[in-house]
Amino acid sequence: MGASGAFSAVLNDLSNLPQAVTDAQAAEAAATAAKNAAETAAASVTAAAADIEDLKTQARDIEGPSLRPLAQVQRARTGKFRLKFASTSIGNASGSGYRAAVEQLKRIHGDAQTYVVSLGGFAGSYENTVNGWVKQPYGGPGFVRLRGDSASTPLTGTALDAAYFDTLTVRYSKELDGGTFGVEVDGVVVGSVDCNGAQGYQNQATFTVAKGIHAVRLIPPASGYAYAEFVEFAVAGAAGIEFLDGSLGGSSLANMVTVRAPSGAQVAGIAIGANVGLDSYFGVDDYDMAVLAHIVNDAGLGAGNLPTFKSAVDRHVDNTRKLGKPLLVVVEAGAHYGRTVDANHATFVEMRDYLLDQRRHSHVTVLDWHGETWLGDDPASVGKTIELYYAATNYNPADQSYSGDFTHPTQAGYRPLLAALCITFGIPIPRQTHPAAVAQDAAKDIPRGLSVDRTTSIAGVATQFYGPPGAVALRALGTYQHVKDGAYVSPAALNNRTQGVVDALAASVTSNKWGKYIDYNAQILSLGTYVDWAAGERMVYTFRVAGAVTVRGSGVNGTRLYSADGQPFPMDGNGRSYFRPGDVNAIDEEPYLISVIVGATAGNGYFDITGRVFGIGAAKSLVPVLAPAAPY
Numbered sequence: 001m002g003a004s005g006a007f008s009a010v011l012n013d014l015s016n017l018p019q020a021v022t023d024a025q026a027a028e029a030a031a032t033a034a035k036n037a038a039e040t041a042a043a044s045v046t047a048a049a050a051d052i053e054d055l056k057t058q059a060r061d062i063e064g065p066s067l068r069p070l071a072q073v074q075r076a077r078t079g080k081f082r083l084k085f086a087s088t089s090i091g092n093a094s095g096s097g098y099r100a101a102v103e104q105l106k107r108i109h110g111d112a113q114t115y116v117v118s119l120g121g122f123a124g125s126y127e128n129t130v131n132g133w134v135k136q137p138y139g140g141p142g143f144v145r146l147r148g149d150s151a152s153t154p155l156t157g158t159a160l161d162a163a164y165f166d167t168l169t170v171r172y173s174k175e176l177d178g179g180t181f182g183v184e185v186d187g188v189v190v191g192s193v194d195c196n197g198a199q200g201y202q203n204q205a206t207f208t209v210a211k212g213i214h215a216v217r218l219i220p221p222a223s224g225y226a227y228a229e230f231v232e233f234a235v236a237g238a239a240g241i242e243f244l245d246g247s248l249g250g251s252s253l254a255n256m257v258t259v260r261a262p263s264g265a266q267v268a269g270i271a272i273g274a275n276v277g278l279d280s281y282f283g284v285d286d287y288d289m290a291v292l293a294h295i296v297n298d299a300g301l302g303a304g305n306l307p308t309f310k311s312a313v314d315r316h317v318d319n320t321r322k323l324g325k326p327l328l329v330v331v332e333a334g335a336h337y338g339r340t341v342d343a344n345h346a347t348f349v350e351m352r353d354y355l356l357d358q359r360r361h362s363h364v365t366v367l368d369w370h371g372e373t374w375l376g377d378d379p380a381s382v383g384k385t386i387e388l389y390y391a392a393t394n395y396n397p398a399d400q401s402y403s404g405d406f407t408h409p410t411q412a413g414y415r416p417l418l419a420a421l422c423i424t425f426g427i428p429i430p431r432q433t434h435p436a437a438v439a440q441d442a443a444k445d446i447p448r449g450l451s452v453d454r455t456t457s458i459a460g461v462a463t464q465f466y467g468p469p470g471a472v473a474l475r476a477l478g479t480y481q482h483v484k485d486g487a488y489v490s491p492a493a494l495n496n497r498t499q500g501v502v503d504a505l506a507a508s509v510t511s512n513k514w515g516k517y518i519d520y521n522a523q524i525l526s527l528g529t530y531v532d533w534a535a536g537e538r539m540v541y542t543f544r545v546a547g548a549v550t551v552r553g554s555g556v557n558g559t560r561l562y563s564a565d566g567q568p569f570p571m572d573g574n575g576r577s578y579f580r581p582g583d584v585n586a587i588d589e590e591p592y593l594i595s596v597i598v599g600a601t602a603g604n605g606y607f608d609i610t611g612r613v614f615g616i617g618a619a620k621s622l623v624p625v626l627a628p629a630a631p632y
Contacts, residue, residue, distance in 0.1 A: 070326055070365060072288060073241075073425050076109035082242045084287035086141070089249030090332055090408055091293045097414035098293065098330075099435035101421035102243050107438070108427045110240030115233040117159045118245065120144030124570060126248075127264025131155055132220070137260040137269035138173060138227075139277025140201030141246025145173060146228045147267065148181060152220035155228075158577070160218075162560070162568045165233035166211035170218075172228050174200045175270055179224020184217040185209050195227045199273045201280035202229065211235065246281060252297040253312040254305055256281065278312055282327070283319040290320050293330040295355065296407065299337050299348035306347060310354055317361055327364045328424065331355050333413060334370045335390065336406040340377050341399070365424060372416040373409070389413030437592045501525070501616045514546070514591050515614050522552075522608040527559065527600060538562070539598045541616065547587030549611030551596050553577040558601030569596075587612055 075081050083102065085091065091098045120142045123130045132152030138145050148155065170183060170193055178195030183205070190207045220226060234242075251260075256277035259269035275283075282290045298309045313329075320327040337348035358364045373389050375381040379397035386392050390413060392406035411433045422429040430438045501523070508516040527539060543549070553559040553569075553576055561569045561577040569577045579596050591614045598607055 070289070070328065070424055070426070072326060073105065073109065075288070076105070076112075076239065076241050079239050080112045080114075080242055081109070081240070081289070082112075082244060082287045083289050083291060084141075084244040084282065085247055085291045085293075086281050087247035087291075087293035087330075088251055088297050088332065089247075090296060092245075092247040092249050093408065095411060095414065095434050097417035097421065097433070098291070100414065100418050100430065100433055100438045101425065102241065103435045103438040104418075104422060104427055104430050105241045105425060107430075111238075112240040112242040113164075113235045113238045114242040115163055115165070116244060117231045117233075118142050118144075119146040119228045119230060120248075122146060122155075122159065123157050125264075127266055129265050130157065133218075133226075133228075135264075135266045136227075137255075137262055137266060138201065138229075139256050139259055139269075139272035140173065140229060140280040141244070142229065143248045143251050143255055143260060144266070146226075148218070148220040148226040148228070149179075149224070150220060150222055152226075154184070154220065155218040156215075158568055158570055160216040160231065162213055162215060163233040164211075164213050165235060166209055167234040167236050168207045168209065168214075168216065169230075169232040169234065170205045170207075170228065171230040171232070172203050172205065172226075174198060174203060175225065175227055177225055178227060179221030181221045181226035181228070182219030183207060184219055185214050187215075189219070193226070193228075195221075196224060199270070199276050201276060202284045202286065204286070208236070244287060247293075250297060251294075252301060252305075253294045254298060254301060254308050256312060257308055275315060278315045279319060281319075282316050282323075282325070285323050287325065290316070290325055290327045291330070292316055292327065293332055295332045295348070295351050296334060296337065299334070299344050299351055302344055303347045306350060309351055313354060313358065317358055317364060321361065321363055325363070327358075327361075329355055329358055329364060329366045330417070331366065331368045331370045333373045333389070333409055333417075335409075336402075338370065338374050338377070338385070339382055339400050367417070367420050367424065369417045369420065372420065373413060432592060501613070505613070505615065512588060517546070517612050517614045519612050520609055522610050523613075524606050524608045527598060527605045527607075540595060541598060542593055542595045543609065543613055544591045544593055544615035546589060546591040546612045546614065549580070549594060549609065551579040551594070551607060551609050553598065553607045554605055556600075557605040558599075559605030559607060560599050561607065562597040562599060591615075 073081055083105075085098065087098065090096065093099075120126055120135060121144065122133075125135075126144045127135055129135070130146075131154065133146045133148040133155050135144050136147045137143060146155070168183070168185065168190075172193050172195055174195055174197040176196070176199070178197065180192050180194045180196070182189050182192050184190065185207070186209075190209065191205065193205045216231065218226070218228060218231075257272060259272050262268050282292075292313075298305055317327060331352050334348050334352065336342055337344055339345060342348075352368075352370060356366055356368060359366045373385065375385045375388075379400055382400055383395045383397055386395050386402065386406060389409050390406050391408075391410055392402040392404040394401075394403040396402070415433050418433055419429045432438050501518075504518055505516055508518050510517055510519070525541070543551075551561060553561045555576050559577075561579050569579045579594070591612075598605075
């Protein structure tokens with residue numbers, strides 16, 4: 001190429017330079033735009049993630065908690081699943097929604113057949129002295145324990161003298177002044193428990209015996225003090241739900257830190273060491289799921305209790321996290337503390353917010369029972385809340401004053417809690433709300449035509465089953481929960497044991513939409529000689545009733561009443577065992593079923609029933625563990 005050609009090429013390149021610069025600038029602008037778009041997209045992703053978390057929280061607020069942390073409960077189908085519970089009188093009440101949920105869990109997943117006796121409430125009171133053993137406040141589950149010394153006599157009583165088990169566990173405390181007490185089964189000492197040492201609660205001593213019904217005694221120490229908390233009767237290898245109840249009326253999280261003052265005949269407690277009380281609940285690896293339902297009584301202690309409340313919640317959350325256990329926190333319905341005029345309203349609100357904030361922990365599920373039942377802060381909404389969920393009366397919207405109980409909910413108030421708990425556990429919501437009704441509700445809709453008159457066996461134990469058409473099916477629980485057959489409780493008589501009531505109901509002139517009924521007052525039912533009491537046979541009676549009902553054993557010839565899981569019912573002041581499910585519904589509402597097992601040491605004993613009765617059935621069995629079940 002000549003000089004002119006080269007020059008022309010340079011001129012040509014120079015003429016293209018402005019376009020190149022423009023292209024470069026455009027590329028740079030495009031790169032900047034792409035960078036900005038990427039940063040915007042990243043910010044959008046972050047914002048979207050935050051929105052998703054907000055939506056999750058809102059969904060939990062609206063539709064209930066995540067089921068993920070609580071799915072473990074399904075393990076109860078193949079092994080024992082232990083629920084450990086801390087709550088106030090709202091949870092401790094015999095009709096509470098928590099207890100109803102436990103009964104429904106047992107119905108769905110089986111009953112582990114563990115019978116737990118709280119020695120703090122032994123012999124019907126938290127303040128009485130029993131055989132020289134005194135009640136004492138402490139900082140562990142139940143908040144009251146038994147203290148025995150050398151002046152005490154062996155501890156016996158209804159809850160200990162006829163329990164069905166092969167595994168006996170004694171929960172006890174250690175204190176610096178502790179001594180050693182003995183454990184006796186059927187008159188034979190099986191071991192001892194040493195209560196001496198650095199303070200600690202929920203220690204366990206376990207003893208095994210042959211499966212059967214046994215009598216247990218605690219032998220007082222020769223020196224020092226015995227500190228006994230609970231006695232547990234269990235069947236080894238049983239699958240299903242076990243409920244460890246550490247609740248007490250009037251209790252608070254503060255009582256896990258500072259010992260309660262004694263009341264009645266109680267003796268003064270011993271100061272609680274740092275975290276000893278708190279750690280005895282959920283810091284001990286003796287449970288599969290923790291349930292914490294404390295706020296109302298803590299709010300009642302005022303703003304000064306806020307630091308203690310928050311640190312206690314933190315400790316429970318931390319302990320369950322370390323042990324890898326799910327924690328279910330329930331914000332109790334705040335009742336009168338929900339009113340903006342209440343002196344402790346602000347304290348309650350701050351405590352509630354603190355509990356709700358625990359949802360940030362992956363192992364914690366929070367149920368906002370207060371949010372489900374509080375209809376609003378305005379005076380009219382407060383009045384509507386009382387009307388729907390509480391028994392308080394004489395509400396005055398002007399100053400929001402009231403008369404009666406605006407703390408403990410009615411059965412209607414427990415209903416939203418029961419529904420939320422069942423959704424949380426992934427089980428059906430029962431039609432009934434009272435625990436006694438839920439426990440018996442499984443036998444309600446059994447189809448007709450289950451006629452049977454035969455002999456069969458459960459787990460190798462021969463058992464007579466009777467029942468003409470219309471019989472109600474029962475099946476065994478716990479160890480026997482997968483057995484397809486069961487006892488049959490008949491509306492007709494077994495050797496005339498129930499014929500008098502059957503005939504009277506047929507002739508009754510009183511009825512409602514649920515059928516004919518009789519309002520009985522201590523109606524006597526004779527046991528006769530139909531069963532072989534010496535061989536351990538028992539009668540299983542099932543009644544269709546409504547409203548409040550009481551069944552009492554006579555005490556004649558050792559007549560005793562047992563629950564459907566084979567455990568003895570308590571004794572009244574006249575030495576008669578009794579069963580009182582409570583006012584599970586109004587007397588004119590749908591009837592429900594109750595079942596009692598009756599035992600005696602000889603024939604011709606008797607028991608009686610008081611209440612509205614629509615039907616009766618009976619069966620005999622050698623198997624001491626029988627309870628209603630769903631139809632099959």
